Amino acid sequence: xxxxxxxxxxxxxxxxxxxxxxxxxxxxxxxxxxxxxxxxxxxxxxxxxxxxxxxxxxxxxxxxxxxxxxxxxxxxxxxxxxxxxxxxxxxxxxxxxxxxxxxxxxxxxxxxxxxxxxxxxxxxxxxxx
Numbered sequence: 219x220x221x222x223x224x225x226x227x228x229x230x231x232x233x234x235x236x237x238x239x240x241x242x243x244x245x246x247x248x249x250x251x252x253x254x255x256x257x258x259x260x261x262x263x264x265x266x267x268x269x270x271x272x273x274x275x276x277x278x279x280x281x282x283x284x285x286x287x288x289x290x291x292x293x294x295x296x297x298x299x300x301x302x303x304x305x306x307x308x309x310x311x312x313x314x315x316x317x318x319x320x321x322x323x324x325x326x327x328x329x330x331x332x333x334x335x336x337x338x339x340x341x342x343x344x345x346x347x
Contacts, residue, residue: 219267220263220267223259223262223263223267224263226259227256227259227260227263230252230253230255230256230259231253231256233249233252234249234250234252234253234256235249235253236249237249237252238250238253241324241325241326242323242324242325243313243316243323243324243325244313244323246325247306247309247310247313250306250309251302251306254298254302255302257298258295258298258299258302261291261294261295261298262291262292262295264291265287265288265290265291265292266287266288271283271285271286271287272286272287273286273287273288273289274286316328
């Protein structure tokens with residue numbers, strides 16, 4: 219089962235890197251979302267994939283028995299999913315506002331929307347000279 223998840227994570231990583239390297243902002247955001255899901259699968263796989271007992275301690279015991287699932291990676295993944303969704307929604311709102319302003323979703327056009335800054339060594343020089 220770990221081999222299948224490792225192959226799936228590799229495919230997700232390569233697909234996310236392909237999308238991140240594109241010029242469209244929507245593809246970049248979807249690539250980052252897929253990358254975060256791949257990282258979540260890696261963390262989930264590191265927490266052992268077993269069909270053991272749930273991570274509960276019996277009322278009369280001080281430690282958990284053998285063969286239980288590790289609850290820490292599961293809690294970490296749930297937190298990462300919530301943070302990733304919030305980041306995705308916030309970034310999507312920023313991209314929507316950028317689109318309303320510029321009518322463009324290309325990342326290479328972002329430099330065109332910046333205000334021009336004078337060159338630091340052009341003080342006192344006139345234009346065209």
